[in-house]
Amino acid sequence: MSRFLLVCPPLVSHVRAFEAVGEALVARGHEVAFLLNAGGGALVGSPEFAVLEVEPGEAAPTLTDRPTGLFGILRTVREGAQRTASLCREGPRLAALWCPDAVLADQMEPAGALLAEHLGLPFVSLAAALPIDPEPAIPSPFLGWPFDPSREGLKRNRGGARVARLLLRRQRETLRAACRDLRIPERERMEDCLSPLATLSQTVPGFDYPRIASPRLHALGPFRASGVAEAPLPFRRDPSRPLVFASLGTLQGHRLDLFQAIARACRTLDIQLAIAHCGRLSKAEAALLDADIVTDFLPQRAVLAEADLCVSHAGLNTVLDAMEAGVPVLALPIAYDQPGVAARLVHHGAGLRLPYRRLSAGQVAEALGRLLLEPGFRRGAARIGREIQSAGGAEAAADWIERLVAAPAPVRAREPEPA
Numbered sequence: 001m002s003r004f005l006l007v008c009p010p011l012v013s014h015v016r017a018f019e020a021v022g023e024a025l026v027a028r029g030h031e032v033a034f035l036l037n038a039g040g041g042a043l044v045g046s047p048e049f050a051v052l053e054v055e056p057g058e059a060a061p062t063l064t065d066r067p068t069g070l071f072g073i074l075r076t077v078r079e080g081a082q083r084t085a086s087l088c089r090e091g092p093r094l095a096a097l098w099c100p101d102a103v104l105a106d107q108m109e110p111a112g113a114l115l116a117e118h119l120g121l122p123f124v125s126l127a128a129a130l131p132i133d134p135e136p137a138i139p140s141p142f143l144g145w146p147f148d149p150s151r152e153g154l155k156r157n158r159g160g161a162r163v164a165r166l167l168l169r170r171q172r173e174t175l176r177a178a179c180r181d182l183r184i185p186e187r188e189r190m191e192d193c194l195s196p197l198a199t200l201s202q203t204v205p206g207f208d209y210p211r212i213a214s215p216r217l218h219a220l221g222p223f224r225a226s227g228v229a230e231a232p233l234p235f236r237r238d239p240s241r242p243l244v245f246a247s248l249g250t251l252q253g254h255r256l257d258l259f260q261a262i263a264r265a266c267r268t269l270d271i272q273l274a275i276a277h278c279g280r281l282s283k284a285e286a287a288l289l290d291a292d293i294v295t296d297f298l299p300q301r302a303v304l305a306e307a308d309l310c311v312s313h314a315g316l317n318t319v320l321d322a323m324e325a326g327v328p329v330l331a332l333p334i335a336y337d338q339p340g341v342a343a344r345l346v347h348h349g350a351g352l353r354l355p356y357r358r359l360s361a362g363q364v365a366e367a368l369g370r371l372l373l374e375p376g377f378r379r380g381a382a383r384i385g386r387e388i389q390s391a392g393g394a395e396a397a398a399d400w401i402e403r404l405v406a407a408p409a410p411v412r413a414r415e416p417e418p419a
Helices: 012-027 069-098 111-119 151-167 169-182 256-268 300-306 316-324 338-347 361-373 375-389 393-404
Strands: 003-007 031-036 050-053 102-106 123-127 199-201 217-219 243-247 272-276 293-295 309-312 329-331 351-353
Touching: 003 012, 003 069, 003 111, 012 031, 012 102, 012 123, 012 316, 012 393, 031 069, 050 069, 069 111, 069 151, 069 169, 102 111, 111 123, 111 169, 123 393, 151 169, 199 393, 243 256, 243 300, 256 272, 256 361, 272 300, 300 316, 309 316, 309 361, 316 329, 316 338, 316 375, 329 338, 329 361, 338 351, 351 361, 351 375
Parallel strands: 003 031, 003 102, 031 050, 102 123, 123 199, 199 217, 243 272, 243 309, 272 293, 309 329, 329 351
Antiparallel strands: none
């Protein structure tokens, strides 16, 4: 039996992925604790996990819902650096009290790797978002660039890396300072904080760009809790019309203008539309949407099992759920790794992408019409979906973690045979 410390950003999608892996480990007799920033413990839904919060008396570090444009990007970098600094400052004391044997570190939170090295513990990287493991031909997941292994494509990727270095100055300063305080070799990029043992990713090879075979990177499919019954569809499907499910996630669900464009397009095409705004719209705002169903949350996988199309901000979890159901996606990427997710949808012929700025109902209607009428999009989604269904997910992640860092289960003494 081993004790695992899980370190990830206080984001719902990341916590849910880590919970699924943690539950698979607990079912095998291991113990699991989350180390999170102040306020992050409220996101953990399972009583099976211990929760360690740094600086619980302080206000939770903010997560901007306006992460675009130069100032939005710099604000997002600053907020991430503040969360990392907080974890590195308080994490050693809390981790030492819990006495973990190994660390599972989110690629998007480098503090997990730094704390593991400071404590002399093995750690495994988990990619709850697109993996950041670097390859010259693969652009940063934060960019919506196509896959281009030509000399020009490689040159462009190097230029993107140089621009990213300028934008991530605050992060580099934070990582260098944390390494000095923790008395470990200097790191200054998230890529420098990847586990030497393995990265376990929620993607599947058929959804990512073509990668050079690596013994470190294991694409295992979505990390989802097993044995949890999905809620039934809470509304009646109109069999005479196509059904579109629209969600912009927990951070971007406030974008009323995008939902209005989607609703007008669906009304024009006589499409049944179900919108989940994740609690980010007021009742008055929700009433402005001319859609069949407008609510805060819907059982996403149950709706996608019935849907013909999905309109999404290209959050990785929503897109993978759509692919598993064989449902093409109209992607409206806004920030974070969403441009990279949208680019992979287009690369594999499983969806289309539109810019979210100045989005018109006509653009949405034209894209939805193509997705409905051209069967290649559904074939592309179904191809990825079949790979996801056989990938292994959280159970496969637990297999790898036990193989790499877990102590073997205790062997029971053999009972003496009766005389």
